[in-house]
Amino acid sequence: MSIVVEHEKRRRDILKRALDVFVDQGFEDATFQKIADRCGITRTTLYIYFKNKKEIFNYSIKQLLLTVEADLAKVRADTALSMVDKIVRVLSRIIELLEKNRQLLTVILDYLLHLPGTNGDPNYRVRRRTLRLRHILATMVIDGIKAGEIVPMNVKTADDLLYPLIESAIFRLTVLKQETVADLKNSAALAVRLMAVKT
Numbered sequence: 001m002s003i004v005v006e007h008e009k010r011r012r013d014i015l016k017r018a019l020d021v022f023v024d025q026g027f028e029d030a031t032f033q034k035i036a037d038r039c040g041i042t043r044t045t046l047y048i049y050f051k052n053k054k055e056i057f058n059y060s061i062k063q064l065l066l067t068v069e070a071d072l073a074k075v076r077a078d079t080a081l082s083m084v085d086k087i088v089r090v091l092s093r094i095i096e097l098l099e100k101n102r103q104l105l106t107v108i109l110d111y112l113l114h115l116p117g118t119n120g121d122p123n124y125r126v127r128r129r130t131l132r133l134r135h136i137l138a139t140m141v142i143d144g145i146k147a148g149e150i151v152p153m154n155v156k157t158a159d160d161l162l163y164p165l166i167e168s169a170i171f172r173l174t175v176l177k178q179e180t181v182a183d184l185k186n187s188a189a190l191a192v193r194l195m196a197v198k199t
Contacts, residue, residue, distance in 0.1 A: 011049050014039050015060045022057060023103045027111045030057075061108065065132070068097055072136060083144035084196045090140065091162065091188035094133070095169050099181055102173045109174050130163075137162050141195075150195050161191055 017038045021030045032053055036046045050056045075081070075089045098105060141158045144150030150158075165188045172178040 007049075012063065014041075014046070014049055015056065015063045018056045019060045019064065019104065022060065022107050027053075027057060027107055028114075057111065064101075064104075068094070069132065069136070071097075076136075076140065083140065083147050083149045084192055087137070087140050087144065087162075087192045088189045090136070091165065091192065092185045094166055095181055095185050095188065098166070098169045098173060105170055106174045109170075133166070134159055134163055144195075149197055151197055153195065158195060161195075162188070165191065 014035070018030075018035045021035050021038050024030075025034060030053060032043055032046060035053070035056060036043045039046070050059070071093060072090050075086055075093065078086065081089065138155050138159050141150060141153075141155050141162075145152050145155075165184055169181040169184050172181050172184075
């Protein structure tokens with residue numbers, strides 16, 4: 001049993017360190033050898049855990065997203081907050097995480113733009129990877145409507161109002177190279193509060 005635990009611990013450590021290599025080097029210039037060197041292991045050992053660089057990259061991103069989802073779940077579970085405040089905090093936290101990981105976002109965007117079959121349009125692959133995040137937001141809106149805190153509305157419309165704020169943060173950080181997107185946290189809070197039932 002402890003061998004399995006050690007194997008998983010080593011795997012998570014590799015994924016964490018590999019993200020640093022991808023951020024520093026970009027996807028194209030990151031190599032199996034550079035990842036192995038950063039992890040303090042040989043390439044042969046690295047092959048025990050992963051078959052190629054693409055697999056490491058995809059698992060690294062997946063691990064990061066799971067960490068983000070766990071962080072958001074804590075906010076959602078906070079019974080001291082209203083549903084409106086929870087949605088505001090979740091959006092604010094997402095925007096903060098995007099700002100903190102701006103270099104990684106640039107690497108991910110470059111990776112998606114150069115995937116075979118995308119023809120420079122990563123829309124399908126991005127949508128696939130953001131479906132869970134959209135689902136979290138939609139579920140929170142539904143919970144807010146059920147709790148009587150959010151005005152009854154079409155949930156897809158609410159999602160189409162809130163999610164573009166996240167997309168805007170990504171665009172501003174990766175394409176426009178803005179230093180901060182703190183103003184979007186205020187926009188997100190305003191958008192959510194406009195959806196709230198007036199008391």
